[in-house]
Amino acid sequence: GVDLINYSGGGLPTGLPSHCAGQGVDEFTVDDAVDGGMQFFKSAGNEDQASKPGNAFACNLTRPAVPILTAILVGLQLRIYLSSFPEGAETELQSSLANWAPSILELGESWRLWTYGLLHLSFTHLLFNMCFLAYTGYQLERAIGRLNLALIFFASVFFGGLLSLFMSPKYPSLGASGGDFGLMAAAVILGWKYGDIIPRRAQKFFGWALL
Secondary structure (H helix, E strand, O other): OOOEOOOOOOOOOOOOOHHHOOHHHHHHOOHHHHHOHHHHHOOOOHHHHHHHHHHHHHHHHEEEEHHHHHHHHHHHHHHHHHHHHOHHEEEEEEEEHOEEEHHHHOOOOOOOOHHHOOOOOOHHHHHHHHHHHHHHHHHHHHHHHHHHHHHHHHHHHHHHHHHHHHHHHOOOOOOOOHHHHHHHHHHHHHHHOOOOOOHHHHHHOOOOHHH
């Protein structure tokens, strides 16, 4: 792997991985170079390189990006936690949204298998989950895109909720831990698969570094 891009204007950014490099500055624009690697390869007439998911994954990590979805997820859960402060609000939120077997299996309130992941018992509970989400989600959002991040997070929340539902049917559950662990598993697997081409500054967010 190599360092993240260092662009100060004019020509191509420096520090792009070797598989993001093209045939020369004149043939490419900066937009091509940072567009997830895909347009960059196509401009060079190298469709095979552009179609390789590993190359696109690594090139995504070389471009600057704002983690919009990660910020929305963190902000939403913080807002819900703050809304639980008025008297009776916390009880109402938990009774309506927590993962609770009788409500899901007997009343058909299936939405609880997702909404429980937005609730937290305490500020410490919230803090640990949000720090983990921000730490892992930012790099994953850059590498695989917002849609894939959302799919991994909410699918992990769902299946984590199912597991909790059948392992502890007598007790309600809540918290974003299922989604966080799903993101961590994705980052570990992607690190194992593409570890040799991940830029140096991003390597601590993938593979063995997360374990």
